[in-house]
Amino acid sequence: MPDRFHILIAEDEVLAAMALEDFLSFKGFRVTVAANGVEALERYATERIHALVTDLRMPRMDGETLIREIRDRDATLPVVVMTGYLTEDSDLKQERWKPLEIFSKPVNPRTICNTLHRMLGIPLEA
Amino acid sequence: MAVGLEELLDTGGFVPHGVCLLWRPDILMLHVASDVLIGLSYFSIPVALIYFVMRRRDVAFGWMALLFALFIIACGTTHFLSVWTLWTPDYVLEGLVKLLTAFASLATAAALWWLMPRLLALPSPRELEASNRALELEVATRREMEARYSGFFNNLGEALFIVQVLPDGDFAYEAINPALARIGGLDPEQLRDRRVRDAVKPELADLVIPRYTACRDSGKTIDYEETLDMPAGQRVFHTMLVPVKDAAGRVVQILGSGRDVTERKRLQEEVIQTSKLATLGTLAAGMAHEMSQPLNVIRLWTENTLARLHDNLLEPARAEKALKLVIEQTERMGKLIDHVRMFGRRDGGGMRTFHPADCVQSAVELVRHQYRHEDIEIVEKGWAAQLAVSGRPLELEQVILNLFSNARDAIIALRAAGGAAGRIMVAVGDDPDGYSVVIQVTDDGGGIDPAVLPQIFDPFFTTKEVGKGSGLGLSIGYGIIDGMGGRIEARNVDLEGGGRGVRFTITLPSQPVSSVDREFSHA
Ligand SMILES: Nc1ncnc2c1ncn2[C@@H]1O[C@H](COP(=O)(O)OP(=O)(O)O)[C@@H](O)[C@H]1O
Ligand SMILES: [Mg+2]
Numbered sequence: 169m170p171d172r173f174h175i176l177i178a179e180d181e182v183l184a185a186m187a188l189e190d191f192l193s194f195k196g197f198r199v200t201v202a203a204n205g206v207e208a209l210e211r212y213a214t215e216r217i218h219a220l221v222t223d224l225r226m227p228r229m230d231g232e233t234l235i236r237e238i239r240d241r242d243a244t245l246p247v248v249v250m251t252g253y254l255t256e257d258s259d260l261k262q263e264r265w266k267p268l269e270i271f272s273k274p275v276n277p278r279t280i281c282n283t284l285h286r287m288l289g290i291p292l293e294a
Numbered sequence: 295m296a297v298g299l300e301e302l303l304d305t306g307g308f309v310p311h312g313v314c315l316l317w318r319p320d321i322l323m324l325h326v327a328s329d330v331l332i333g334l335s336y337f338s339i340p341v342a343l344i345y346f347v348m349r350r351r352d353v354a355f356g357w358m359a360l361l362f363a364l365f366i367i368a369c370g371t372t373h374f375l376s377v378w379t380l381w382t383p384d385y386v387l388e389g390l391v392k393l394l395t396a397f398a399s400l401a402t403a404a405a406l407w408w409l410m411p412r413l414l415a416l417p418s419p420r421e422l423e424a425s426n427r428a429l430e431l432e433v434a435t436r437r438e439m440e441a442r443y444s445g446f447f448n449n450l451g452e453a454l455f456i457v458q459v460l461p462d463g464d465f466a467y468e469a470i471n472p473a474l475a476r477i478g479g480l481d482p483e484q485l486r487d488r489r490v491r492d493a494v495k496p497e498l499a500d501l502v503i504p505r506y507t508a509c510r511d512s513g514k515t516i517d518y519e520e521t522l523d524m525p526a527g528q529r530v531f532h533t534m535l536v537p538v539k540d541a542a543g544r545v546v547q548i549l550g551s552g553r554d555v556t557e558r559k560r561l562q563e564e565v566i567q568t569s570k571l572a573t574l575g576t577l578a579a580g581m582a583h584e585m586s587q588p589l590n591v592i593r594l595w596t597e598n599t600l601a602r603l604h605d606n607l608l609e610p611a612r613a614e615k616a617l618k619l620v621i622e623q624t625e626r627m628g629k630l631i632d633h634v635r636m637f638g639r640r641d642g643g644g645m646r647t648f649h650p651a652d653c654v655q656s657a658v659e660l661v662r663h664q665y666r667h668e669d670i671e672i673v674e675k676g677w678a679a680q681l682a683v684s685g686r687p688l689e690l691e692q693v694i695l696n697l698f699s700n701a702r703d704a705i706i707a708l709r710a711a712g713g714a715a716g717r718i719m720v721a722v723g724d725d726p727d728g729y730s731v732v733i734q735v736t737d738d739g740g741g742i743d744p745a746v747l748p749q750i751f752d753p754f755f756t757t758k759e760v761g762k763g764s765g766l767g768l769s770i771g772y773g774i775i776d777g778m779g780g781r782i783e784a785r786n787v788d789l790e791g792g793g794r795g796v797r798f799t800i801t802l803p804s805q806p807v808s809s810v811d812r813e814f815s816h817a
Contacts, residue, residue: 180759181587181590181591183591183594183595183619183623184587184590184591184594187591187594187595187597187598188594190598191594191597191598191601194598194601194602195601225583227759250590252582252583252584252586252587252590253582253583272586273586273587273589273590274586274589274590274592274593274594275590275593275594276593276597277593277594277597277598277601278597278601
């Protein structure tokens, strides 16, 4: 059951974070929201997190720095990136950041949810 | 005692001079030979003199030579008569000839002394030679200079031309250099001394004559860029006209030079195009990001609502909240689109002259109330603005409103960080130079980090939270002020009360107000 899984959302757009939190909770995940990179890193340090869903542009530590910090601590944590930028030449496309998936905004929460299922090895619901 | 000529010439009673010499043949021979030789020589001298004067027509004081000749002939004659009187005692005749000689000598001597200063003033042959040499040198130098300048004129790649201003004010070509002949497909010989209107095609004449006229009438050097149709295609020239004046100050000649800047222009335009594309690129990237945020919120909330609807778990309150959020987000996107529209509108119509103080005033009126609620005071000072500017008043108002809202954001941010702030100072005034109007907006919101100061006018540069700032305000403002021919600058200032903040200074070039526009300026 996905409620065994704890998802950390890092997103400074409160309304987006709220909706995604609501959606993922509705789909059975436990969700924690952080408004920026620094806060997300704090939550990661104090709580057991199974996957990270993060924005890239955030005040007080952006998404890329956050991912770097987290990869230093955990090489296998599934990461889902949601970004409003054009991502063609992003460094994050490199193999070494995997497991990592990138989606551009506007994101489809069902896709995010399915991706989390796949990355965490949870069988998809019918 | 009247004596007749017969009587005078009567030799009766006299003895020949030879008697005095006792008819000694040796002495006679000596006298005869000497006198004849002297006489002959004397006679030959005037011939030589006259010959000289005749050949050298430019001899100064030629009459003096004639006088001299007369004097010498007279002298010579006296010598011949001396021989004659050895045998024939014609002493009266001899005396008369001597008298004549005396007059001639006297005249010559007097003339000589009278002429002396003038003769001394005549250049000596040596002096003449020296001055000749100097002249030759000068001629050589001038030739060399002329050669050099004509080399300049003939070999320079720049198009050069000399236009004569005719007494009737019209223009004629005096000369054009080979470069111009080549570029323009013109024949220098055919052009020479012909009126401009007759010498070149009417379209070309229509273009250049007003320029020549401007140079002629102003008497000043003018320079400008012109696009001319040449046989080699359309070329852009940077042309310079230099008036040449006569002693009375009338422009009699115009020296022209034209540099073909077609290539440079093309490169310049390319650079402008590239930077436009770059701006467009930044704009597109920024737009993509800014639009993706509200779209993302909308998508998440609608998906959310839909998922609950499918599972029959949608409560009306939740549905209402979601829909309201969606509406809010569309409004946010609408504002963004409005901002971007401002970019495109920048060079549309509707320019007119107006008083910038009116714009500042209405911007202040618009926000004063709202800001008072937030405990932000707008202080107006220095309304000494008489000059008018040209542009779109609403746009300028928008620029000022954006400065106010940035100031407000800074003040609120500083308060949130525990600082004290709450004043926006706005001033409008004519620059003392009389050519521009200056608008200053100063706040006490803590200032801008010097590291980001150079970027604040970039599109989409913002330090504000998502949803709060688009980063477009200052870049649009910059574009508007630039379009009005003015400039906008920002710098940090320390305020009197100890606070710190930013001062934005807008400088706009002043324009004469036309009577029509004046009526509108308070609209
Ligand atoms: N009065 C001010 N005080 C401090 N910072 C300012 C001020 N005005 C502008 N800035 C800085 O310049 C940036 C760009 O401003 P602007 O182009 O208006 O975009 P936005 O206000 O949407 O961020 C702001 O994010 C802010 O960092
Ligand atoms: Mg702004």
